[in-house]
Amino acid sequence: MEPAIPGFTHERVTVADGVGLHVAVGGTGSPVVLLHGFPQTHLMWRHVAADLAADHTVICPDLRGYGASDKPAAPDGTAYAKRAMAADVVALARELGHERFALAGHDRGALVAVRAGLDHPDAVTHVAALDVLPTLDMWDVLHGTTAAVGFHLYLMAQPPGLPEQLIGAAPDAFFGHFLDVWTRDPDALPADVRAAYLKASREAVPSIVADYRASAGVDVDHDRADRENGNRLRMPVTVLQQDWGTALGYDAAALWRAWAPDLRHETVGCGHFMAEEAPDEVAGALRELLTR
Numbered sequence: 001m002e003p004a005i006p007g008f009t010h011e012r013v014t015v016a017d018g019v020g021l022h023v024a025v026g027g028t029g030s031p032v033v034l035l036h037g038f039p040q041t042h043l044m045w046r047h048v049a050a051d052l053a054a055d056h057t058v059i060c061p062d063l064r065g066y067g068a069s070d071k072p073a074a075p076d077g078t079a080y081a082k083r084a085m086a087a088d089v090v091a092l093a094r095e096l097g098h099e100r101f102a103l104a105g106h107d108r109g110a111l112v113a114v115r116a117g118l119d120h121p122d123a124v125t126h127v128a129a130l131d132v133l134p135t136l137d138m139w140d141v142l143h144g145t146t147a148a149v150g151f152h153l154y155l156m157a158q159p160p161g162l163p164e165q166l167i168g169a170a171p172d173a174f175f176g177h178f179l180d181v182w183t184r185d186p187d188a189l190p191a192d193v194r195a196a197y198l199k200a201s202r203e204a205v206p207s208i209v210a211d212y213r214a215s216a217g218v219d220v221d222h223d224r225a226d227r228e229n230g231n232r233l234r235m236p237v238t239v240l241q242q243d244w245g246t247a248l249g250y251d252a253a254a255l256w257r258a259w260a261p262d263l264r265h266e267t268v269g270c271g272h273f274m275a276e277e278a279p280d281e282v283a284g285a286l287r288e289l290l291t292r
Contacts (some may be wrong), residue, residue: 037107052204
């Protein structure tokens with residue numbers, strides 16, 4: 001039996017033409033949507049979701065292109081623009097009966113959450129972003145040899161063909177690398193969970209690459225347009241990050257504050273997969289955010 005979030009039900013919701021999302025839903029109360037990162041699925045929220053479900057309706061989808069959600073073709077790159085993925089999330093919440101909701105994302109899911117907050121401020125009441133920078137800033141802070149930490153960003157930014165071939169030749173080695181080196185507590189990713197992530201990722205190589213490729217193209221264009229037009233996140237925002245700023249030489253809080261005037265920025269001591277390594281800390285930060 002594959003691992004699951006205890007007490008949550010699963011359903012499939014159509015959110016766009018030809019795109020349905022697999023979603024786990026649990027709890028009652030004000031809605032909170034949780035978006036997973038790479039190379040994971042909604043399962044990464046299992047501890048935090050169960051905690052929040054005590055007094056919230058918690059909605060945990062697999063993003064388009066990931067897990068059991070649909071994986072549309074991306075001939076022009078726009079199918080995996082964070083704008084399209086954010087629209088999925090708003091449509092999902094609406095189909096489940098929620099016009100307004102809080103939104104938290106980790107890694108890739110955080111980029112989708114930020115785009116949803118920028119594009120749909122009337123729907124998104126709060127935003128939490130875990131261990132990521134906005135797309136435009138992410139590319140700006142990578143310089144010289146320190147950029148080697150983001151080698152996968154450059155690999156998957158290449159035109160269609162070679163990245164998919166290389167990753168598809170050894171998907172478990174590729175995706176497993178990140179599960180291994182980005183965690184400080186290996187016990188946070190038990191064998192059955194790790195196996196579920198690897199299976200989901202090896203079955204989604206083209207769409208995962210398309211997601212990353214969009215972040216080197218159309219997503220940058222969208223972020224740049226927002227920056228030039230002064231569009232910022234109007235809602236309360238919480239950011240939890242490892243201390244990447246010290247390692248790579250930038251002020252993470254200052255970069256985020258340019259996008260989010262109502263910001264609470266915290267540096268954490270765990271690894272990248274913080275919702276699994278430090279679920280109590282993450283759930284506490286989300287609960288605090290929802291009081292603002």
